[in-house]
Amino acid sequence: VSAGMESGFGSDFGSGGGGGGKLDPGLIMEQVKVQIAVANAQELLQRMTDKCFRKCIGKPGGSLDNSEQKCIAMCMDRYMDSWNTVSRAYNSRLQRERANM
């Protein structure tokens, strides 16, 4: 459990300021951030698909019927709600841990 977290997660680094090389460190950092964001989105989608398949699909039929589709749609929203709730709760806990240090 990391207790020494930054308070916000929106740290931004300006481009340039590097040692006059061909590679712009600012550009690289932006690209890395994008790749990280994509990886996180994929992770979220993968877990959401797993959970919602388990919740909404009983015996697999020849296609997704209306009730299954509605269930999946609701499940997606609830999974996002849950993710956000967990994120907030974890962040609060980390702040509290840091305040007690």
Added chain:
Amino acid sequence: GGSGSAMDAPSGAGLGGADPQLQRFIEVETQKQRFQQLVHQMTELCWEKCMDKPGPKLDSRAETCFVNCVERFIDTSQFILNRLEQTQKSKSAFSESLSD
């Protein structure tokens, strides 16, 4: 000491080469990723414990369950680390007394 996450990277070490800006960036992004990964993991675990049938919204009982779940998960993690540290301490005290 030495328990817990390996977040105390020595400054000026190899990561990112000599560029302190890049090094700082890597440190920050690594921390952010640790956070994200744990949120993924806890959401998955707590979903199993707290979610019955997905409804039109997250009701307050489920929300409370998720919050409690996060807190108890972290408590569990800390408990395990503390107890591990204790048992290791008592082990090394034992082996020290043997070598006297």
